[in-house]
Amino acid sequence: MNTEKVAFDIISLAGDAKAELQKALKLAREGKFGETDALLDKASEQLQQAHKLQTQELLTREANGEKLQFNVLISHAQDYLMTTYTLKDVAVEIISLYRLIKKIKFLSIELLIATALFLYILAQNSIKKFSSVLYNINIFLHLIIILKAISMNYKAMRNVYAENIINYNIGNIY
Structure with missing residues (x-):
């Protein structure tokens, strides 16, 4: 060539x-x-x-x-x-x-949403129901797991947690 x-x-x-x-x-x-x-x-x-x-x-x-x-x-x-x-x-x-950058943005948004939902739940329910610090942390962590499941499209996990929230009105997850 x-x-x-x-x-x-x-x-x-x-x-x-x-x-x-x-x-x-x-x-x-x-x-x-x-x-x-x-x-x-x-x-x-x-x-x-x-x-x-x-x-x-x-x-x-x-x-x-x-x-x-x-x-x-x-x-x-x-x-x-x-x-x-x-x-x-x-x-x-x-x-x-x-x-x-996409992962960091996603995690930041997820944490922000979980925090907002957690504060909303605290404002909507009585102080007696949320007297335990561990219980409050549990709810917060559950919200993060739910958001993660939704974002990653794990339908089975999302349905289980969503059903728990609907059936037990957040307060009775355990």
Whole structure:
């Protein structure tokens, strides 16, 4: 394969990988992590193909004594491949941070809702019923479990806890 064809193939593969990485970052920002993983995998495959071309068609030939004609196109292909590899490394880290941010936001919202529900229940019921500190903590923890179950869509767990609340009006969970 001539060097110009190799250079164009490397540029094409690296460009496709870059486009996949940019889509993955956009989807991660939107919280669509299942799709981002597929795009990262696709970009990795394209980068591996480009690296294989670079190694087999340029570096190995040069190492075997063949004098390749150096030109700006090959330089551009090498540069584009390496910058796309760097973008991939950065994209993986940014996507990991988006995942962490989503978890933190979710936990904060969950805790806020549980606290609000707990305070509402305390305000609605008599002081006698809620005299025990441990009992109050139990209700609070149950509210967090209910919210976690709802958020994670554990229907069976959600139904059991919801039934307990309906049947025993929060006060008789145990």
